Amino acid sequence: MRFALLLFILIPIIEMTVLIKVGGQIGSLATVGLVFLTAIVGVTLIRKQGLATSLKAQEKMQRGELPASEMAEGVMLMFAGLCLLIPGFMTDALGALLLISPLRKLFAAGLIVKFMSSIMTRGRHWRGGSAAQQGDIIEGEFVNEENDLLNKK
DSSP states (O other): OHHHHHHHHHHHHHHHHHHHHHHHHHOHHHHHHHHHHHHHHHHHHHHHHHHHHHHHHHHHHHTTOOOHHHHHHHHHHHHHHHHHHSSSHHHHHHHHHHHSHHHHHHHHHHHHHHHHHHHHHHHHHHGGGOTTTTTOOOOOOOOOHHHHHHHHO
16 A cells, blocks of 8 residues: 555656656657657557457457456556556656567566466465365265266167
8 A cells, every 4th residue: 555655656756857857858848749649649559459459358258268368468458558648758658568569468477477376375265164174075966967868879
Protein backbone atom coordinates (compact mmCIF):
# COMPACT_ATOMS: atom_id res chain seq x y z
CA MET A 1 0.00 0.00 0.00
CA ARG A 2 2.85 2.37 0.80
CA PHE A 3 4.46 1.59 -2.55
CA ALA A 4 1.26 2.55 -4.39
CA LEU A 5 1.01 5.80 -2.42
CA LEU A 6 4.64 6.57 -3.19
CA LEU A 7 4.02 5.96 -6.92
CA PHE A 8 0.88 8.09 -6.78
CA ILE A 9 2.95 10.98 -5.46
CA LEU A 10 6.20 10.47 -7.38
CA ILE A 11 4.87 9.83 -10.90
CA PRO A 12 3.12 13.22 -11.28
CA ILE A 13 6.17 15.03 -9.88
CA ILE A 14 8.50 13.25 -12.31
CA GLU A 15 6.11 13.81 -15.22
CA MET A 16 5.77 17.53 -14.47
CA THR A 17 9.53 17.92 -14.20
CA VAL A 18 10.12 16.19 -17.54
CA LEU A 19 7.30 18.15 -19.24
CA ILE A 20 8.74 21.46 -17.99
CA LYS A 21 12.24 20.56 -19.19
CA VAL A 22 11.02 19.38 -22.60
CA GLY A 23 8.77 22.42 -22.88
CA GLY A 24 11.78 24.65 -22.17
CA GLN A 25 13.70 22.99 -25.00
CA ILE A 26 11.08 22.66 -27.76
CA GLY A 27 8.37 25.04 -26.60
CA SER A 28 5.10 24.56 -24.76
CA LEU A 29 2.87 24.17 -27.82
CA ALA A 30 5.14 21.53 -29.34
CA THR A 31 5.26 19.69 -26.01
CA VAL A 32 1.47 19.62 -25.71
CA GLY A 33 1.20 18.50 -29.33
CA LEU A 34 3.70 15.71 -28.72
CA VAL A 35 1.76 14.51 -25.69
CA PHE A 36 -1.46 14.39 -27.75
CA LEU A 37 0.31 12.66 -30.63
CA THR A 38 1.69 9.91 -28.40
CA ALA A 39 -1.77 9.33 -26.94
CA ILE A 40 -3.41 9.08 -30.39
CA VAL A 41 -0.73 6.80 -31.85
CA GLY A 42 -0.70 4.66 -28.71
CA VAL A 43 -4.45 4.13 -28.63
CA THR A 44 -4.43 3.20 -32.33
CA LEU A 45 -1.67 0.64 -31.81
CA ILE A 46 -3.38 -0.77 -28.73
CA ARG A 47 -6.62 -1.29 -30.66
CA LYS A 48 -4.79 -3.28 -33.35
CA GLN A 49 -2.74 -5.34 -30.91
CA GLY A 50 -5.70 -5.85 -28.59
CA LEU A 51 -7.80 -7.19 -31.45
CA ALA A 52 -5.01 -9.56 -32.49
CA THR A 53 -4.62 -10.78 -28.90
CA SER A 54 -8.38 -11.27 -28.60
CA LEU A 55 -8.44 -13.34 -31.78
CA LYS A 56 -5.56 -15.51 -30.51
CA ALA A 57 -7.45 -16.06 -27.24
CA GLN A 58 -10.61 -17.09 -29.12
CA GLU A 59 -8.63 -19.55 -31.25
CA LYS A 60 -7.12 -21.13 -28.14
CA MET A 61 -10.53 -21.41 -26.48
CA GLN A 62 -11.95 -23.10 -29.60
CA ARG A 63 -9.13 -25.65 -29.39
CA GLY A 64 -9.99 -26.21 -25.73
CA GLU A 65 -6.83 -24.57 -24.42
CA LEU A 66 -6.60 -22.00 -21.65
CA PRO A 67 -5.64 -18.58 -23.09
CA ALA A 68 -3.62 -17.56 -20.02
CA SER A 69 -0.84 -15.81 -21.92
CA GLU A 70 -3.33 -13.92 -24.07
CA MET A 71 -5.24 -12.82 -20.99
CA ALA A 72 -2.03 -11.60 -19.36
CA GLU A 73 -1.08 -9.80 -22.58
CA GLY A 74 -4.53 -8.19 -22.59
CA VAL A 75 -3.92 -6.88 -19.08
CA MET A 76 -0.53 -5.56 -20.21
CA LEU A 77 -2.18 -3.83 -23.19
CA MET A 78 -4.78 -2.22 -20.93
CA PHE A 79 -1.99 -0.96 -18.67
CA ALA A 80 -0.08 0.29 -21.73
CA GLY A 81 -3.19 2.16 -22.86
CA LEU A 82 -3.56 3.75 -19.46
CA CYS A 83 0.09 4.81 -19.49
CA LEU A 84 -0.26 6.31 -22.97
CA LEU A 85 -3.37 8.27 -22.02
CA ILE A 86 -1.77 9.78 -18.91
CA PRO A 87 -0.13 13.01 -20.01
CA GLY A 88 3.63 12.77 -19.75
CA PHE A 89 6.67 11.30 -21.41
CA MET A 90 7.74 8.83 -18.73
CA THR A 91 4.39 7.02 -18.72
CA ASP A 92 4.36 7.20 -22.52
CA ALA A 93 7.76 5.48 -22.58
CA LEU A 94 6.47 2.72 -20.29
CA GLY A 95 3.35 2.31 -22.44
CA ALA A 96 5.47 2.19 -25.60
CA LEU A 97 7.68 -0.52 -24.09
CA LEU A 98 4.58 -2.62 -23.42
CA LEU A 99 3.57 -2.24 -27.06
CA ILE A 100 6.70 -4.16 -28.11
CA SER A 101 5.42 -7.72 -28.40
CA PRO A 102 8.48 -9.63 -27.08
CA LEU A 103 8.74 -7.37 -24.03
CA ARG A 104 5.01 -7.64 -23.39
CA LYS A 105 5.22 -11.44 -23.63
CA LEU A 106 8.10 -11.42 -21.15
CA PHE A 107 6.15 -9.26 -18.68
CA ALA A 108 3.02 -11.38 -19.24
CA ALA A 109 4.97 -14.58 -18.50
CA GLY A 110 6.21 -13.01 -15.27
CA LEU A 111 2.65 -12.00 -14.41
CA ILE A 112 1.43 -15.57 -15.01
CA VAL A 113 4.21 -17.04 -12.85
CA LYS A 114 3.45 -14.59 -10.03
CA PHE A 115 -0.30 -15.34 -10.27
CA MET A 116 0.25 -19.10 -10.28
CA SER A 117 2.63 -18.95 -7.31
CA SER A 118 0.08 -16.94 -5.33
CA ILE A 119 -2.58 -19.53 -6.17
CA MET A 120 -0.28 -22.34 -5.06
CA THR A 121 0.45 -20.52 -1.79
CA ARG A 122 -3.25 -19.98 -1.13
CA GLY A 123 -3.99 -23.57 -2.12
CA ARG A 124 -1.87 -24.89 0.75
CA HIS A 125 -4.10 -23.03 3.20
CA TRP A 126 -7.33 -24.15 1.53
CA ARG A 127 -6.34 -27.82 1.50
CA GLY A 128 -5.68 -27.82 5.24
CA GLY A 129 -9.28 -28.56 6.15
CA SER A 130 -10.19 -30.96 3.37
CA ALA A 131 -11.73 -34.34 4.15
CA ALA A 132 -9.09 -36.26 2.17
CA GLN A 133 -6.21 -34.92 4.28
CA GLN A 134 -7.92 -35.70 7.57
CA GLY A 135 -8.15 -39.41 6.74
CA ASP A 136 -11.88 -39.65 5.97
CA ILE A 137 -12.83 -42.39 3.53
CA ILE A 138 -15.29 -41.58 0.81
CA GLU A 139 -16.95 -44.62 -0.72
CA GLY A 140 -18.49 -44.78 -4.17
CA GLU A 141 -19.01 -46.88 -7.29
CA PHE A 142 -17.33 -46.60 -10.66
CA VAL A 143 -18.79 -47.74 -13.96
CA ASN A 144 -16.79 -47.60 -17.21
CA GLU A 145 -19.51 -47.21 -19.83
CA GLU A 146 -17.09 -47.47 -22.71
CA ASN A 147 -16.01 -50.99 -21.73
CA ASP A 148 -19.67 -52.00 -21.19
CA LEU A 149 -20.57 -50.88 -24.73
CA LEU A 150 -17.60 -52.82 -26.21
CA ASN A 151 -18.52 -55.98 -24.26
CA LYS A 152 -22.16 -55.86 -25.45
CA LYS A 153 -21.14 -55.80 -29.13
